[in-house]
Amino acid sequence: MVGAELTSAAVTPTLGLLWLVPALPLAAAAVNLFWGRRLKRAAGWLASAAVGAAFVLSALVVAELFRLPAQERLFVQHLFDWIRVGAFRVGADLRLDALSATMILVVTGVGTLIHVYAVGYMEGDPRFGRFFAYLNLFVGAMLLLVLGGNYLLLYVGWEGVGLCSYLLIGFWFEEVANANAAKKAFVTTRIGDTAMLVGLAFIVWRFGTLDFDPVLGRAGATLTEGAATAIALLLLGGAIGKSAQVPLHVWLPDAMAGPTPVSALIHAATMVTAGVYLVVRSAPIFEASPVALPIVLVVGLVTMLYAGTSALAQTDIKRVLAYSTISQLGYMFMAAGMRAYAAAMFLLVAHAFYKALLFLGAGSVIHGMHGEQDLRAMGGLLRRMPVTSATTLVGVAALAGVPPLAAFFAKDQILEIANHTGRPLVWALGSLGALVSALYVGRLAALAFLGRARSRAAERAHESPPTMALPLVALAVGAAAAGALNVVPEGRLAHLLEPVVGAVPHGEGIPAWALSTLGGLIAVVGLAATWVVYASGRVDHEMLAARLEPIPRMLGAGWYVDAAYERFVQAPTLAAARFIAGVLDARGVDGLVHAIAGGVVGIARIGRRIQTGFVRSYALVFLFGAIALLVLVGARS
Amino acid sequence: MRTPIAWFVMLSGILFALGSLGVLIRRNALLIFMSVELQLNAVNLALVAFARMHNALDGQVLAFFSMVVAAAEVVVGLAIIVAVYRRRQTVDVDDARELRW
Numbered sequence: 001m002v003g004a005e006l007t008s009a010a011v012t013p014t015l016g017l018l019w020l021v022p023a024l025p026l027a028a029a030a031v032n033l034f035w036g037r038r039l040k041r042a043a044g045w046l047a048s049a050a051v052g053a054a055f056v057l058s059a060l061v062v063a064e065l066f067r068l069p070a071q072e073r074l075f076v077q078h079l080f081d082w083i084r085v086g087a088f089r090v091g092a093d094l095r096l097d098a099l100s101a102t103m104i105l106v107v108t109g110v111g112t113l114i115h116v117y118a119v120g121y122m123e124g125d126p127r128f129g130r131f132f133a134y135l136n137l138f139v140g141a142m143l144l145l146v147l148g149g150n151y152l153l154l155y156v157g158w159e160g161v162g163l164c165s166y167l168l169i170g171f172w173f174e175e176v177a178n179a180n181a182a183k184k185a186f187v188t189t190r191i192g193d194t195a196m197l198v199g200l201a202f203i204v205w206r207f208g209t210l211d212f213d214p215v216l217g218r219a220g221a222t223l224t225e226g227a228a229t230a231i232a233l234l235l236l237g238g239a240i241g242k243s244a245q246v247p248l249h250v251w252l253p254d255a256m257a258g259p260t261p262v263s264a265l266i267h268a269a270t271m272v273t274a275g276v277y278l279v280v281r282s283a284p285i286f287e288a289s290p291v292a293l294p295i296v297l298v299v300g301l302v303t304m305l306y307a308g309t310s311a312l313a314q315t316d317i318k319r320v321l322a323y324s325t326i327s328q329l330g331y332m333f334m335a336a337g338m339r340a341y342a343a344a345m346f347l348l349v350a351h352a353f354y355k356a357l358l359f360l361g362a363g364s365v366i367h368g369m370h371g372e373q374d375l376r377a378m379g380g381l382l383r384r385m386p387v388t389s390a391t392t393l394v395g396v397a398a399l400a401g402v403p404p405l406a407a408f409f410a411k412d413q414i415l416e417i418a419n420h421t422g423r424p425l426v427w428a429l430g431s432l433g434a435l436v437s438a439l440y441v442g443r444l445a446a447l448a449f450l451g452r453a454r455s456r457a458a459e460r461a462h463e464s465p466p467t468m469a470l471p472l473v474a475l476a477v478g479a480a481a482a483g484a485l486n487v488v489p490e491g492r493l494a495h496l497l498e499p500v501v502g503a504v505p506h507g508e509g510i511p512a513w514a515l516s517t518l519g520g521l522i523a524v525v526g527l528a529a530t531w532v533v534y535a536s537g538r539v540d541h542e543m544l545a546a547r548l549e550p551i552p553r554m555l556g557a558g559w560y561v562d563a564a565y566e567r568f569v570q571a572p573t574l575a576a577a578r579f580i581a582g583v584l585d586a587r588g589v590d591g592l593v594h595a596i597a598g599g600v601v602g603i604a605r606i607g608r609r610i611q612t613g614f615v616r617s618y619a620l621v622f623l624f625g626a627i628a629l630l631v632l633v634g635a636r637s
Numbered sequence: 638m639r640t641p642i643a644w645f646v647m648l649s650g651i652l653f654a655l656g657s658l659g660v661l662i663r664r665n666a667l668l669i670f671m672s673v674e675l676q677l678n679a680v681n682l683a684l685v686a687f688a689r690m691h692n693a694l695d696g697q698v699l700a701f702f703s704m705v706v707a708a709a710e711v712v713v714g715l716a717i718i719v720a721v722y723r724r725r726q727t728v729d730v731d732d733a734r735e736l737r738w
Contacts, residue, residue, distance in 0.1 A: 613734030615669075619660050 006074035006097065006499055014064040017057055018077045018094050021104060022147060024054045026140035029133045036129020044119035047132035051115050051139050055108035062101040070499050073098055076149055083152075090210055093149030099500045102345055102493070103146035103277060106352045109478075110269045111139045113471035117360050118261035120467035121367060131171060135265065138164035142270050146277060150210040151200050154278070158196070158242065161271045162189050168266060169258040181257035188251040192241015196278075199234030202227070212281070219284035232285050232292035235278060236299070243275025243329045246303045250562050252326055256318040260363030263318060268325045268355040273348045276332040280341045280501055287339070297337025301429055304330030306559060308436035312443065313545075313555035316373050317362045320444050323558070324399065325355055327437060331414055334430065340417045341501035342494035346486045347414065349493070350406035354398035354479035357472065358441075361392030364468050365448060368461040375447040377455035384461045387469045389449045391476040396445040398479040400438040401523035403516070407437075409483035412519040417489060419515060420507035431522060438526025445527075446534035488512070645686035652679035666718050666728040670711075677707050 009015065028050030036043045065073050075096040083090040096104075115135060122131050141160025148154040170182030200210065206227055207215050219228065239245070244252035255267045266272070279286065279296060286292040304327050311323035328351050335344035366373055368385050382389040398405035401412070411434055418427040453459045463469070486493040489504045509515075533539045545552045554560060652675055659672025681700040688696025722728050 611737050613737030615730040615733070616661055616664070623657055623661070 007072050009065070009068055009072050009075045011075070011077070012064060014060055015075050015096070016077070018061050018075065018096055018147070019079055021054050021057050021061065021108070022094075022140050022143035024050045024057070024140075025136040025143065029136035029140060032129050032133035032136060036133055039129055041119070041123075041128070043129035043132050044115070044122070047136045048112060048115035048119060050136060051108055052112045054139070054143070055105070055112050058101075058104045058108050061096065062105060065096055065098075065101055066496070073499060088204070088208065090150060090152050092153065093211070094147045095149035095212060096147065097500050098497045099277075099281065099345070100146045102349060102497065104143055106349055107139060107142050107146065107270050110352050110356050110475070111142075111265060113474050114261050114265040114269070114356060114360065117264075117363070117468050117471040118259070120465045121261050121363055122259065123465075127171070131168075131259070134164055134167045134171070135261070138168070138266060138271070142274070145274055149212060151203060151212070151215070152210045154281075155196070155200060158238070158274060158278075159193065161266070161274065162186065162193065162242070165189075165255070165266050165271060168262040169255045171258055171262065175257070178257040181251075181254040185251035185255050188248055189241040192238045192248055194237075195234045195241075196238025199231050199238065202231045202234060206231070216282070216284045220288045223285070223288045225288070225290055228285055228288035229290070229292055232282070232289045233295065235282050235285065236292065236296060239275030239278045239333075240299060241275075242278075243272050243333070244326050245275070245299050245329065245333060246306055247561070249303060249307065249326050250558075250565060253319050253322040253558065256316070256322050260318065260359060260366060263322070264356045264359030264363065267322065268359050269352040272325060272329055273332070273352070276329065276336060276344055276348055279333070279336045280344055283336075283339075283341055283501060286336075293337050293339065295337075296333055297426065300330045300333025300335075300337055301426060302330070303327070304334060304433045305429060305436070306330075308433050308440065310555050310558045311440040312436065313552040314440075315375050315556070317365065317375050317378070317444060317448060318359070318373060320375070320440060321355070321358055321362060324358075324437065324440060325351075327433065328355065328399075331411060331430070331433070334426065335414045335417070338414075338417055338421060338423065338426070339502070339505050340414060340489070342486070342497045342504050343410070343413045343417055343489060345497055345501070346491075346493050347407075347410040349485065350398075350410040350479075350482040353475055353482045354395045354406050357395035357475035357479050358392060358399065360468070360472055360475065361388055361395060364388040364464040364472065365392075365461070367464050367468065369457045372455070372457045375444065378448040378453075378458050379451045379455075380449070380453040380458060381461055382449040384453075384458075385463050387463060388472060391469075391472040393445055393449065394476040395479050396441045397523075397527070398482075399441045400527050401434055401519055402527070403520040403523075404483055406479050406482040408516075408520060408523065409487060411437075412516050413486070413489045415519065416509075416512055416515050417505055417507075419509040421505050422507060422509075431518070434519060435522050435526050438523045439530055442527040442530030443534055446530050450531070450535035451537070642686055642690045646683060649679045649683035649686065652676075652682065664729050664731050666721065666730050669730065670714055670718065674707065674711070677703060 025047075028047050032039065032043050032047060039046060065075060077094040077096075079092040079094065081089065082092045115132070118131070118135065122128055125131060138161055141157045141164060143157070145154055145157025145161060148157055166182045166186040169185050170179045173179045173182070203210060203215055206222060207218070209215065223231070241248045252267060252272065256263055258267070286296065307323045307326035307330060311320050311327060314320040314323060328347070332344045332347050332351070335341070335347060365378065365381060365385065365388060368381070368388065369378065372378070394405070399407050401407045411430075415427055415430045415434070418430055453461075485491065494504050533541050533544065557563060656672045656674075656676035656679060659675065660669050663669050663672060681703055684696040684700045684703070686696075688694060688700075718728055721733065725732065
């Protein structure tokens, strides 16, 4: 069972500022939307300042919260009644507890750095102000999502970030491919969102309210197993869509069409983790069902392996990272599926640092190479872009799980819990996935930064401006140090989260030190192997890839899932639409209308013969008519 | 001795029939117009005759109205005929048949 009942803290002057945390970015978004063009470069600094201020406020509020005793670390701020229909009531409530505190710190913290970075990256873009308006709107919506005290407010934020994702993926909509990617992301996540909305309707039906406290507090007692399964799976549908899990993952690799800061902020560090947050937040509902959590585990496991292997064969630097993100989210789902919510949250925080770092590093590389994204055209950037390369390599090591960087702790704890709770297969596959992560990220590093330059753009690459370099350094420090948050599975973060998400599962298995050693070894071996193959010059990796065909091609195409969707979902849908438009509508509906119109025309063609144009024949008809009337009246009386 | 009402009605009927015939067989718009006047005056005669028979003024009043309206109608009608003549150099109604199907 998830943590004991929390009692809500009384409002203090500092806690009372909670509403400003989402309000500041939203206000800045409004200003930038209306006056962004006139503010020019200041638009970016305004946006950064708003998110930075939100971060400082969050830190203050969270510090105040953690000064309270563990069982009182909950603060609900009721802003106003939003919906009141009979007994059904939805308030605009913000809820701050250890879980949402973690999320707002990640969102505003990483968000601030990415905003600063974007000031440099988006320099000279004709829609500079609008970009920051969208970015701020996104941060505001994300904060609303994690701070919402009920499912409806969460859903508002949920759709808000979805909208911003759409707007930002298609930010350079002059390219048709970008606009299509935006549409794809919107439509794909919509499938999940629809499931989630139905889930919310289920919750209202069963509980009569959408507030977290009554729903989650009474979930085990109120719900039958079937109802819990239904609600949990519908919510999971939303989470799968938003967090790009199999089978709704197809939008995320395409989402890389957006500007790179967007990929870092939305499609790596924050929005895509909303699905994990939803599962962790709704844990009592998932636990009330016998099958929901195992399904979460399987989804996570399949996604992790699928996306990891797909990342191995990508040639676009951002697509490697996109598949990597999907894979890492799979780890988080695995952790949640094993009730290791704290471990899921720990990986979420750690991942936010190193994946934002990797994306910003990739953006810096793309910036330095004037838009080149193909790994095959890079190489040897270490000498030409020292800051970018060094910081990105820290991110690479952190993602691979080199001790003592972030993922070494975060990923190992998930694998340790898998091993200690009697899931040897999950542990084995998870370790395999860890090796795959080390391989794909090592390949990225070796191809981009080591070896020799393979194109003129790579030879002429230049270091990025300080607004881009400084956030990289800050994130590198974060990625290196984030492991300290939770050195062991029962570490500080897990302890802080325990009142909300419950204790970390315990058990016996292979000793923790042995597992950690193995994890570290996997990372080092994986990175070393990629160095040998891709950077040492001893192996002709292109020849190797050619000999392995068709496997690289299959992995590069994401196991042909996209092609299968096109073939078996998109094509039949289009054919059906074409049938309805071309046959049912054109022949059926329009045919009926045309038939009626044709009949009227036919009757008129006969009827209009009466109109001869001879005045005297009209007069004759007139006369006969008058006589007939007279006769009729005479006969009546 | 009063003239019997039947004579008036018969005269009125004959005049009306003549007028109707004129409207139907004439092709000149002016003559059709005159025939219409004949019809109107036939009706006026009948109205006045009936008014005298009933010793009431209603019919005579109505006859006055009919004359006033006929005068107005003549003004408009003649104006149209003049306009048609200016345009077509003829007032033959069988010629003016553009407004058929």
